[in-house]
């Protein structure tokens with residue numbers, strides 16, 4: 001007996017520096033709700049990395065959620081950097097997270113700089129909309 005079923009030691013794709021199983025995994029499995037807008041943002045990035053369309057839909061406000069997800073299998077996500085957060089804490093009703101996500105699409109480097117907005121919906125954080133930044 002050297003292992004148990006809980007032996008996944010992979011670090012979380014969101015770049016938090018902690019293990020996936022104690023970072024975004026409980027959110028993606030919906031066993032826990034992300035406590036802050038930033039945590040939800042990180043979990044959504046991880047869902048993009050893992051092509052988890054179900055979770056991306058779940059974490060999107062139903063009024064804004066696209067009917068069909070267009071996840072591009074050619075996109076390889078390379079990293080997430082949180083630039084700034086406004087509100088989005090446990091006691092807030094809305095929150096904003098500015099981030100840069102780097103990727104490669106068909107081998108070509110791409111950089112997404114977005115200001116995402118989040119709101120409380122059914123007692124959990126959801127993504128409402130994002131504004132691209134040209135900064």
Ligand SMILES: [Zn+2]
Nearest residue numbers: 012014023024
């Ligand atoms: Zn994570």
